[in-house]
Amino acid sequence: MNSEDMRCDSHCQICQSDDIVTVLKLADTPPEDQFVSKDRFDVAQPCFPLEQALCQNCGYVFLPHILSPKISYQTYTYETSVTLGLTNQYQSYADDVLENHAPAEDLLVVDLGSNDGTMLRAFKRDGVKVLGVEPASQIAQKANGSGIPTINDFFSRSTCKQIIEDHGKASVVTANYMFANIDGLLAFTENVANLLCDDGVFVVLTGYHPEQMKINMFDYIYHEHFSYFTVAVLNTLFEKSGLELIDAIALQAKGGSIRVTAQKKGQKRQASSRLLDILKEEYNQKMHDAETYFMYSKNINKLREECRKLCKELKDSGARIIGYGASHSTTTLVYHFGLAEFLEYQIDDNPVKQGMYSPGHHIPVFSTDKLYQDKPEVVIVLAWNYAKPIIDKHTQFIQRGGRFILPLPALELVGL
Ligand SMILES: [Zn+2]
Structure with a gap:
């Protein structure tokens, strides 16, 4: 390497x-979203360690093995993460921020990792100026074309300086589902503190690890996610950057998300009672204690053995097994549970993935129509977080004798 x-x-x-301890060691895995076309079979896809570590001093859970962006994004294909459901969610999020924390008068709202501008569109109204920062050039271009001014760059010290010079300081800075992907969190957050005007707020929406652990969602761990946050750790990070938390709200999106709001230290807003409740709950859940993670790790490996045993029995009895889903998460799951040896192929609803081959193992990915043409006997729902809509959509598969395996949150076999 x-x-x-x-x-x-x-x-x-x-x-x-x-004072760092490894708390969860998953199987070595190639960059999880690098599905390849057949003509790229010869491109090497090496596996890298995928482990979570805990800082026993502050409770931060992170990946100690950080891949260079050159490796992570070498076959990056544009695919917007913005969906219709998210648009509605973002509208109430924007309304909530403006109503509770920043009255809409002569404001600048800056969204970091602004994608195609969906979040900023929700903030746009009289008296509010918006500005996006997006490193992916095609996406930034699309946002600019649709009327959302967007800087095509990473949010660095110099980008921050440029924004202040050109637009002044920001009243609201948002970062949605990108904070866990930041390498250099302290410098990044210090830049945000610098960009904010005195009574401004910083709002972060990110995956919430304590809730994801409750449903054994270890497949949210992949190389692009460096951090696995608790509110207590975000609190420490913000304090070190000249900010302080004033609110937190737990949400159900993505198996468990958290939206936190911070202001500059010493400003007038008081910490909300729901923030204090969440901090207390995390303390009771012992999120700062390595033993909590060791128990989790044991449980994941027990589920692994159960799933493998079931797959082996079914395969030995002559069943053909395929996987439903093709994403970052399914790669982590297939590698750690060692499922590649059982899977003939994968299917996915996303046309971008159809006709591609999985990272490393090169398992072919087909459209879900194949389920009815080829008629395999068993489908492992790799995208288990969507098990209900998947099963509801394919009752016909069950009616003709097919069976679904749900590997998580607990092993389950669904069929007649
Ligand atoms: Zn620490």
């Missing part, structure tokens, strides 16, 4: 402590 491809951190990015 080339040392330029990966680095291994031996200290905490947030508090600099070296």
Whole structure:
């Protein structure tokens, strides 16, 4: 392995402590979303360590093995993450922020990782100026074309300086489902603090690890996600960056998400009672204690053995097994549970994935029509978080004798 491809951190990015312990060791995995076309079979897809570490000083859970962006994004294909459901969610999010934290008068709202501008469109109204920051050039171009001014760059110290010079300081800064992908969290958050005007707010929407752990959602762990946050850790990070938390709200999206709001230290807003409740709950759940994660790790590996045993029995009895879903998460699941040996192929509803081959194993991905043409006996629902809509959509498969395996949150066999 080339040392330029990966680095291994031996200290905490947030508090600099070296009191670090590995708490969950998953199977080595190639970059999880690099599904390839047949003509790219010869491109090497090496596996990299996929482990979670805990800082025993501040409670930060993170991946110590960080892949270089060159490796992570070498076959990156544009695919917007914005869906119709998200648009509605973002509208009430924007209304809530403006109503409770920043009255809409002569405001600048900056969205970091602004994608195609959906979030900012929800903020747009009289008296509100919006500005996006998006590193992917095609997506930034699309946003600009649709009337959402967007800077095509990473949010660095110099980008921050440029925004202040050109537009002034921001009243609201948002970061949605991108904070866990930031390498260099402290510098990033300090830049945000710098960009904010004195009574401005910073709002972060990100995956919420304590809730995801409750449903054994270990497949949310992949190389692009460096951080697995608790509110307590976000609190520490913000404090070190000149900010303080004032609110947190837990949401159900993506198996468990959290939306936190921070202001500059010493400003007038008081911490909400729901923020204090969440901090108390995390303490009771022992999210700062390595033992909590060791127990989780044991449980995941027990589920792995159960799932493999069932697959082996079904395969030995002559059943053909395929997988439903093709994404970052399914790659983590297939590698850690060792499912590749059982799967003839995968199917997915997303046309972008159809006709491609899975990272590393090169398992072919087909459209879901194949389920009825080829008639395999068993489908492992790799995208188990969507098990209900998938099963509801394919009752016909069950009616003709097919069976679904749900690998998580607990092993289940669904059929007649
Ligand atoms: Zn730490």
